[in-house]
Amino acid sequence: MSSDSRPLFGKAALLGIGLIGSSLAYAMRRAGLAAHIAGFAPRAETLESARKLGFADTLHDTLAPTVRDADLVVLATPLGAFGELARAMAPHLKAGAILSDVGSVKMAVIRDVAPFVPDGVHFIPAHPIAGTEQSGPEAGFAELFDGRWCILTPLPHAHVKSVEKLRSFWQRCGSHVELMDAKHHDLVLAITSHVPHLIAYNIVGTAADLETVTQSEVIKYSAGGFRDFTRIAASDPVMWRDVFLNNREAVLEMLGRFNEDLSSLQRAIRWGDGEMLLNLFTRTRAIRRSIIDAGQDIGEPNFGRSRPKR
Numbered sequence: 001m002s003s004d005s006r007p008l009f010g011k012a013a014l015l016g017i018g019l020i021g022s023s024l025a026y027a028m029r030r031a032g033l034a035a036h037i038a039g040f041a042p043r044a045e046t047l048e049s050a051r052k053l054g055f056a057d058t059l060h061d062t063l064a065p066t067v068r069d070a071d072l073v074v075l076a077t078p079l080g081a082f083g084e085l086a087r088a089m090a091p092h093l094k095a096g097a098i099l100s101d102v103g104s105v106k107m108a109v110i111r112d113v114a115p116f117v118p119d120g121v122h123f124i125p126a127h128p129i130a131g132t133e134q135s136g137p138e139a140g141f142a143e144l145f146d147g148r149w150c151i152l153t154p155l156p157h158a159h160v161k162s163v164e165k166l167r168s169f170w171q172r173c174g175s176h177v178e179l180m181d182a183k184h185h186d187l188v189l190a191i192t193s194h195v196p197h198l199i200a201y202n203i204v205g206t207a208a209d210l211e212t213v214t215q216s217e218v219i220k221y222s223a224g225g226f227r228d229f230t231r232i233a234a235s236d237p238v239m240w241r242d243v244f245l246n247n248r249e250a251v252l253e254m255l256g257r258f259n260e261d262l263s264s265l266q267r268a269i270r271w272g273d274g275e276m277l278l279n280l281f282t283r284t285r286a287i288r289r290s291i292i293d294a295g296q297d298i299g300e301p302n303f304g305r306s307r308p309k310r
Contacts, residue, residue: 016076022140075101083112106182108246146174190250200232
């Protein structure tokens with residue numbers, strides 16, 4: 001994380017103040033990135049929670065005062081709302097402002113937002129690859145982005161100085177930053193994030209529906225792999241509904257490959273092909289070690305969880 005404490009922006013507007021939006025506000029405060037942080041949420045309960053937490057200088061339930069005079073505007077709602085928000089706020093955006101987002105599907109963001117971006121506003125899609133299964137303003141914390149990757153997917157002919165300014169912004173929030181083509185981003189995230197979430201939702205749903213296993217048994221004996229699937233499956237339902245609907249092609253492509261590989265595993269188990277299973281498990285174990293070596297997780301036993309109290 002950069003030690004530079006000079007503000008990059010006079011005013012930053014966060015449209016959405018759940019886990020990512022509130023964490024971004026805390027990270028901006030920690031690094032002194034904006035002289036004024038404005039937050040937007042349509043629900044009174046969300047705004048009241050945010051007021052108590054105090055991570056924003058002003059809070060609004062309408063767009064115009066949120067984005068007016070803002071030098072940075074970040075879309076941090078579920079993806080399905082981006083298009084309407086972009087259309088509604090367009091007349092109020094300041095010339096020279098940077099408009100960005102935190103969505104995990106970049107082609108859909110470009111499709112829904114780009115048509116409404118006024119001339120003189122620099123639209124630079126972004127995706128911080130960070131999060132937890134928690135949601136809402138209470139879930140936010142400044143360290144969420146520390147040591148994580150943020151991918152920028154600028155459009156062709158994007159304003160170079162604004163791209164570099166946004167890169168610096170995310171670096172000072174604690175992230176590593178990389179630039180990537182939007183379509184390639186969606187394919188990468190389909191296999192590293194979206195399909196794993198879909199599998200987790202499906203496994204937990206299947207277990208809940210099994211007539212031969214009671215719900216109490218599912219909960220009682222969840223100390224194994226199932227417990228870790230439930231953490232992923234506890235993620236924000238609205239956000240993930242929008243992710244799958246908006247990254248349909250890439251998810252289906254990766255899901256097709258996954259189903260083919262799953263069929264190969266079925267055959268190996270059916271025919272007792274222990275060598276195939278051992279080779280696969282050895283390769284996947286090495287992937288886990290690579291993730292730890294890259295600093296994207298810790299290598300402590302049981303994912304660093306403390307032992308349960310007896």
